[in-house]
Amino acid sequence: MNDSTLFRRLLIGSTCAWITLLALIPFLMLVAASFLTRGTETLVRPEFSAANYLHLLSPTVFSMAVDSTVLAAGAALGCLLVGYPFAMILAQASPRAQSLLLLMVMIPFWTNSLIRTYALVMLLKADGILNNLLVGSGLIAEPLRLMYTPLAVFIGLIYTLLPFMILPLYAALKTVDPRLLEAGRDLGAGPLQTFWRITVPLTMPGIIAGTMLVFLPALGMFYVSDILGGARTMLLGNYIRDQFLVFRDVPMGAAASVTMTVAMGLLLLLYYLASRRSGRELVQ
Amino acid sequence: MMRWLQRLYGAGVYLFLYLPLVVVAVFSFNSSKFSLAWKGFTLDWYVRLWQNTTLMTTALNSLIIAACAATLATLLGTMAAFVLHRYRFAGRRVLFGALFVMMMSPDIVIAISLLLLFLALTLQLGFTTLLVAHTVLCVPFVATTVFSRFHSFPTDIVDAARDLGASEYQVFRHVVLPLAAPAVAGGWLLSFTLSLDDVIISFFTTGPDYEVLPLRIYSMVRLGIKPDVNALCVVMMAVTVVALVLSRKLLKEKK
Numbered sequence: 001m002n003d004s005t006l007f008r009r010l011l012i013g014s015t016c017a018w019i020t021l022l023a024l025i026p027f028l029m030l031v032a033a034s035f036l037t038r039g040t041e042t043l044v045r046p047e048f049s050a051a052n053y054l055h056l057l058s059p060t061v062f063s064m065a066v067d068s069t070v071l072a073a074g075a076a077l078g079c080l081l082v083g084y085p086f087a088m089i090l091a092q093a094s095p096r097a098q099s100l101l102l103l104m105v106m107i108p109f110w111t112n113s114l115i116r117t118y119a120l121v122m123l124l125k126a127d128g129i130l131n132n133l134l135v136g137s138g139l140i141a142e143p144l145r146l147m148y149t150p151l152a153v154f155i156g157l158i159y160t161l162l163p164f165m166i167l168p169l170y171a172a173l174k175t176v177d178p179r180l181l182e183a184g185r186d187l188g189a190g191p192l193q194t195f196w197r198i199t200v201p202l203t204m205p206g207i208i209a210g211t212m213l214v215f216l217p218a219l220g221m222f223y224v225s226d227i228l229g230g231a232r233t234m235l236l237g238n239y240i241r242d243q244f245l246v247f248r249d250v251p252m253g254a255a256a257s258v259t260m261t262v263a264m265g266l267l268l269l270l271y272y273l274a275s276r277r278s279g280r281e282l283v284q
Numbered sequence: 285m286m287r288w289l290q291r292l293y294g295a296g297v298y299l300f301l302y303l304p305l306v307v308v309a310v311f312s313f314n315s316s317k318f319s320l321a322w323k324g325f326t327l328d329w330y331v332r333l334w335q336n337t338t339l340m341t342t343a344l345n346s347l348i349i350a351a352c353a354a355t356l357a358t359l360l361g362t363m364a365a366f367v368l369h370r371y372r373f374a375g376r377r378v379l380f381g382a383l384f385v386m387m388m389s390p391d392i393v394i395a396i397s398l399l400l401l402f403l404a405l406t407l408q409l410g411f412t413t414l415l416v417a418h419t420v421l422c423v424p425f426v427a428t429t430v431f432s433r434f435h436s437f438p439t440d441i442v443d444a445a446r447d448l449g450a451s452e453y454q455v456f457r458h459v460v461l462p463l464a465a466p467a468v469a470g471g472w473l474l475s476f477t478l479s480l481d482d483v484i485i486s487f488f489t490t491g492p493d494y495e496v497l498p499l500r501i502y503s504m505v506r507l508g509i510k511p512d513v514n515a516l517c518v519v520m521m522a523v524t525v526v527a528l529v530l531s532r533k534l535l536k537e538k539k
Contacts, residue, residue: 002451003451003452003453004451004452004453007451007452007453007456008371008452011363011366011367011371012367012371012373014363015360015363015364015367015379016375016379018360019364019379019382019383022398022401022416022419022420023382023386023397023420024382025401026397026398026400026401027393027397029397029400029401029404030393030396030397030400033400043403082297085293086293086294086297089290089293089294090294101294103528103529103532104298104301104302105301106528106532107524107525107528108301108302108305110474110477110478110481110524110527110528111305111481111520111521111524112480112481112483112498112520112521112524113481113483114483114498114501114502114505115308115501115517115520115521116304116305118308118501118505118513118517119304119305119307119308119517120304121505122304122307122308122311123303123304123307129303129307159300159301159304162297162300162301163301212388213388216388216389216390217390217391219390220390220391220392220393220484221484222392222484223483223484223502226506227505227506237392237484240392240396241392241487241488244396244399244488250400253396254396254400257392257393257396257397260390260392260393261389261390261393264385264388264389264390264393268385268388
């Protein structure tokens, strides 16, 4: 065996090794734990049970899961509705402006989301900026009670996750060939028709990627719910955290996490199908 | 008319993104302690921050973990990108898929799977576990950044080097790596900010011996707003902006 073959084997081998050890095995452990039973002395007992998944369907847990899903899906939809027109404007700006405008989206994207959530508190508090403005301008007589409501959590999720929607949409819009839009117009399509029948289908991978990047974290961001929503458990993330750290019920927390991963799997499948249809792999 | 509407809309979205951050920045210089009323300019909160040893220690912890995790992630990520770019082997598509799934996985799932691994290995939660977890978080981002750079330069150079008798290691060390250097550095900086940005993974994978800044801020924020938190947030935002602007410069160069 010569040195080059050795080098090649060493690189491939060590890459596969760390992925197996640090990604594959932990994930398999998570799946395994979700089918085991909670122990008294040890955290889990090696006894097969599907009870954890059945418990997710019990009325209180199920309604929390539904609420969390609605909140996260609402945040994803909100981000899409706000982000799509914005990404279109961004993609059409002059190259010089684009670079700066894009950087200005990336700064919040990379800023600690806990800090951004905290920043939102200053705005939404009863004696915060927003209420001061509204009362001061005479639009409302009494300060609005925004903090510690589902609405505040909803606003918080949109606020922290909006850049995660804008960036993949922007990337997808940049790959749309302008000649296709021209061809559509030449063939007699109006602006609305070119949008719905050319732009939207071609950017579907970006739409799904953005939805995934908003929806999944939105299910998990327990600190947004803690800081803006108060003590009530509003997100699946709060539930998972409490199972691990408060109730010490590892199998139950694992089952809830696996459910989230299944949701991710479904979205990834959709993404794969959409990018095959639009004929390009955005990731690569 | 349409143009103005577009500009107005764009400005509105930026206002939404930036107004809260600007408010925090402004109030970090406000001398009033409790109310939101402006009582005059002060740097007191920054001085207090500097003198607060627990906060400074956790800040240092965060920077150390970010630098170490970024370095490890850059090594592993660059290696993965090179493997994917240069070699064709049986599990290549699986490896690709695995990195993509890792990048898309919700933080809480990554955190909890790794927590289970650490518990099974009976590791004490602290510096090492946090380092491993943040490295896992960052590697896919480095791998994709560096991989796309590998893809953008001509393959002839590598073939030429091979024809002239370079070994695989020499190709990697003297041809591919220098060409990809800006992307590697950019990947390091992205990892650095990614690690500083993280809350959820730190929450589950570190112990009381090694507290990091976001967790400290989390417990402070839950107790109510204090002006030195504002100052701290501004400092962290500044670090993020500097790292981000640098990484953009590096990634753009020679494109």
